Amino acid sequence: MSKQFLFDGRPVRFEEGQTILQAARAAGHYIPHLCWHPDFPPHGSCKLCIVKVAGRHVSSCALPAKEGMEVESNTPEINGERRALVQMLFVEGNHFCPSCEKSGNCELQALAYDLEMMGERFAHFFPDRPVDASHPEMLLDFNRCIFCELCVRASREVDGKSVFALTGRGIHKHLVVNAESGRLGDTDFSADDMAANICPVGVIVRKRVGFATPIGARKYDDKPIHLVDMEDGK
Amino acid sequence: MKSHEVPPTPVGRIVDRHGRHANRLLQVLIEVQDDSGWLSPAVITEIARELSIPRSRVEGVAGFYQFLHTRPVGRYHLLFADNITERMQGSAELMAALCSKLWVEPGKVSEDGLVSIDTTSCIGMGDQGPALLVNGRPLTRLSHQRVNQIAELVRRETPIEQWPAEFFRVDDNIHRRDALLGLDMAPGAALRAAIGAGRAAWMTQLEASNLRGRGGAGFTTAVKWMACRDAAGADKVVVCNADEGEPGTFKDRVLLNSMADAVFEGMTLAAWAVGASEGYLYLRGEYRYLLPALQDTLALRRAQNLLGRGILGEAGFDFDIDIHLGAGAYVCGEETALLESLEGKRGTPRIRPPFPVTHGYLGRPTVVNNVETLAKTCLIALHGGEAFAATGTAQSTGTKLLSISGDCAHPGIYEYPFGVAVERVLEDCGASDIQAVQVGGAAGVTLAGYEFHRRIAFEDVPTAGAFMVFDSSRDLFDVARNFVDFFAHESCGFCTPCRIGTALLKKAMTKLAEGHGAKMDLADIEWINRLLRNASHCGLGAAAANPVVDTLLKFRPTYEQRLKSLDFEPAFDLDAALAAARRASGRDDAAAHLADRAPGS
Ligand SMILES: Cc1cc2nc3c(=O)[nH]c(=O)nc-3n(C[C@H](O)[C@H](O)[C@H](O)COP(=O)(O)O)c2cc1C
Ligand code: SF4
Numbered sequence A: 001m002s003k004q005f006l007f008d009g010r011p012v013r014f015e016e017g018q019t020i021l022q023a024a025r026a027a028g029h030y031i032p033h034l035c036w037h038p039d040f041p042p043h044g045s046c047k048l049c050i051v052k053v054a055g056r057h058v059s060s061c062a063l064p065a066k067e068g069m070e071v072e073s074n075t076p077e078i079n080g081e082r083r084a085l086v087q088m089l090f091v092e093g094n095h096f097c098p099s100c101e102k103s104g105n106c107e108l109q110a111l112a113y114d115l116e117m118m119g120e121r122f123a124h125f126f127p128d129r130p131v132d133a134s135h136p137e138m139l140l141d142f143n144r145c146i147f148c149e150l151c152v153r154a155s156r157e158v159d160g161k162s163v164f165a166l167t168g169r170g171i172h173k174h175l176v177v178n179a180e181s182g183r184l185g186d187t188d189f190s191a192d193d194m195a196a197n198i199c200p201v202g203v204i205v206r207k208r209v210g211f212a213t214p215i216g217a218r219k220y221d222d223k224p225i226h227l228v229d230m231e232d233g234k
Numbered sequence B: 001m002k003s004h005e006v007p008p009t010p011v012g013r014i015v016d017r018h019g020r021h022a023n024r025l026l027q028v029l030i031e032v033q034d035d036s037g038w039l040s041p042a043v044i045t046e047i048a049r050e051l052s053i054p055r056s057r058v059e060g061v062a063g064f065y066q067f068l069h070t071r072p073v074g075r076y077h078l079l080f081a082d083n084i085t086e087r088m089q090g091s092a093e094l095m096a097a098l099c100s101k102l103w104v105e106p107g108k109v110s111e112d113g114l115v116s117i118d119t120t121s122c123i124g125m126g127d128q129g130p131a132l133l134v135n136g137r138p139l140t141r142l143s144h145q146r147v148n149q150i151a152e153l154v155r156r157e158t159p160i161e162q163w164p165a166e167f168f169r170v171d172d173n174i175h176r177r178d179a180l181l182g183l184d185m186a187p188g189a190a191l192r193a194a195i196g197a198g199r200a201a202w203m204t205q206l207e208a209s210n211l212r213g214r215g216g217a218g219f220t221t222a223v224k225w226m227a228c229r230d231a232a233g234a235d236k237v238v239v240c241n242a243d244e245g246e247p248g249t250f251k252d253r254v255l256l257n258s259m260a261d262a263v264f265e266g267m268t269l270a271a272w273a274v275g276a277s278e279g280y281l282y283l284r285g286e287y288r289y290l291l292p293a294l295q296d297t298l299a300l301r302r303a304q305n306l307l308g309r310g311i312l313g314e315a316g317f318d319f320d321i322d323i324h325l326g327a328g329a330y331v332c333g334e335e336t337a338l339l340e341s342l343e344g345k346r347g348t349p350r351i352r353p354p355f356p357v358t359h360g361y362l363g364r365p366t367v368v369n370n371v372e373t374l375a376k377t378c379l380i381a382l383h384g385g386e387a388f389a390a391t392g393t394a395q396s397t398g399t400k401l402l403s404i405s406g407d408c409a410h411p412g413i414y415e416y417p418f419g420v421a422v423e424r425v426l427e428d429c430g431a432s433d434i435q436a437v438q439v440g441g442a443a444g445v446t447l448a449g450y451e452f453h454r455r456i457a458f459e460d461v462p463t464a465g466a467f468m469v470f471d472s473s474r475d476l477f478d479v480a481r482n483f484v485d486f487f488a489h490e491s492c493g494f495c496t497p498c499r500i501g502t503a504l505l506k507k508a509m510t511k512l513a514e515g516h517g518a519k520m521d522l523a524d525i526e527w528i529n530r531l532l533r534n535a536s537h538c539g540l541g542a543a544a545a546n547p548v549v550d551t552l553l554k555f556r557p558t559y560e561q562r563l564k565s566l567d568f569e570p571a572f573d574l575d576a577a578l579a580a581a582r583r584a585s586g587r588d589d590a591a592a593h594l595a596d597r598a599p600g601s
């Protein structure tokens, strides 16, 4: 016996234990997300998936759906807050999209377009985050990290390597790799790892394949993320 | 094989002492650092190897806690408490004086490695500040004379054990006693009463008392305990939250110092009610100086059969308590972050639901209660729930301990029945010419003069205990700015709105303080506050906006007088700025421009 809730006024069926985001997706409704991934339990850190339930903001990727809930998602108010969260992520790191290998395939950039981000609004932090080019196949450009921990989770839970971890706290939080030298080249990281292929932005990138797909023909180039993401079936 | 093994290193011995359990990682790191001064990359590698966990995990945890050092610190490491009340007593000047006497810059280590000096969040000594921590030990009542003496002791490299004992004196400063502070209980008396009544009757008494949590949120204790009792799983846990990190709060310090038996007895009463066999007291690193006495109390209680197997002869009632240390992280007072920390991880708040009562420490049903809440359960066991509910208000029964500091003649601890008016408290502590009171700490509420008739109670002005007083000579902008700095420093960094929002708020307040602010900045501040409140993952981020929201509302002129001009021309056009990107990517289609793209359309 499946139950239902209202998503932006439309009824959505769900199974016990499904989160709001899972049930909405199954019914064809997109909710923006960055740290959520279908292969992992919810993380709840990016807050792009916020929705309003009974006047309160909740993380739709983490909150189990309940019978009769009234969920507001695609509203000017919530999208405005999501846009501001994306703006915050842009000023926190150093994102020079034009020179980034991930441009066009980047979820952060695609969300910025989709949420009509017209400018960064907030003051830039310009953090000093040196790149790590010590690995033969992969490059780490920490400037673009949004701390979704997908690489951390994939490496720990799927690859069984724990190549990545976060250290520091607050605005000084940063990614480290599993080596005393601090260099990726000294870990057992491999380009076949799930962690090597999961970064939603342009931190973990392959060497020497730069711009193999021309800009203009990339994932989010002709269609916005709210369509592409639903076609992916993820 | 064994005989060929090399003798264990200091790290190996510490890891052995903790049973080689990975969930003891934080305790191991603290003890290794005691031994080695700081946690070098090589030491981190060794700890990971000894505990058989990935090195990255150890580095992740070591970098989270302020009192763990992944870079060298001085042999004398001094941390000045930086709460607003200490600043009002001149802590910044005292720190500058000490730095110049010892030729060291704040936050750096002197060239000879002798000394480093920095600031830290409130250390719970607001009633006897300014205060600092020297190699983890609180040193109170700082003055210029004392700073001179400290400089001399450091220069001569006098071991801290030989510094004048008077420096380390910590007084209780109890000025008003009521039911709890007036209690003179023989250890075990409350427990005997509850066991005598039987499990079910004891829970009924607790329910009748309508006791609500004293740690801030005010959740009904009986409801929490029943949920844990009824949760699936036999290996239940009781945790006492002694993290007391809220700036201006120091009542748990006094309870742990002078009524430790009542606190441990409360934990045991909880264990009896829910059927728990394991207890943990999570003691903030700042209160480590209390650890030896607390351990002695535990040992005495074991000897009296108030802990251990078959407590007070009750077959099957087995319960013991272990003390875990924190290491400088306010967020670890949040109960799920505390549980992560107890498990030896970074103190990141969990996703809720599920709640600790069903999935707590190591996934087991867990009760987490504040020190004061637990101590108060003794009163209920001794005198009954109804007697407890007879004081206070209908929704806030019993008494509340307030930690009073700031501009008043008699800072210290005051116990009042709930419902006491703010003005009454101000009168009792000898405060006059008062402009504002910050109730509930940095996360609490700023009350202006016209609100002093309001009452301390969950239904009016709730508080975990902090009560900071500001007279008319103070600038409330400085107060709010100090709290903003606090939240930025203490944000765990897990979620976007708080990690970035608190840092942006700090920048905005600095800009205003430096006289570069424009009206647009106030609009930005309000927008950041909205995101913090609405989108944060835990109470830290949600409350981080409070001081600014309250002072903007009630003391707006102090902001406006800092504005350079009331208007601001945003000088940035992203679409124009993207022209270079369009050229580089050879695009000029509609999607490469920022106009008219509708999300979800
Ligand atoms: C950021 C933050 C810090 C907290 N710090 C403390 C603390 O230091 N001590 C405490 O007892 N509760 C603290 N709490 C509240 C706890 O999460 C929890 O509600 C409390 O320990 C429950 O105990 P009680 O019901 O007895 O109050 C904090 C909450 C948040 C969000
Ligand atoms: S490197 Fe990429 S996947 Fe890993 S935390 Fe940063 S943004 Fe997420």
Ligand code: SF4
Binding pocket: B331, B348, B349, B490, B491, B492, B493, B494, B495, B496, B498, B499, B536, B537, B538, B539, B540, B541, B542
């Ligand atoms: S609100 Fe702040 S402290 Fe709480 S989880 Fe988010 S970043 Fe961490």
Ligand code: FES
Binding pocket: A032, A033, A034, A035, A036, A043, A044, A045, A046, A047, A048, A049, A050, A059, A060, A061, A062
């Ligand atoms: S997708 Fe829900 S918080 Fe990131």
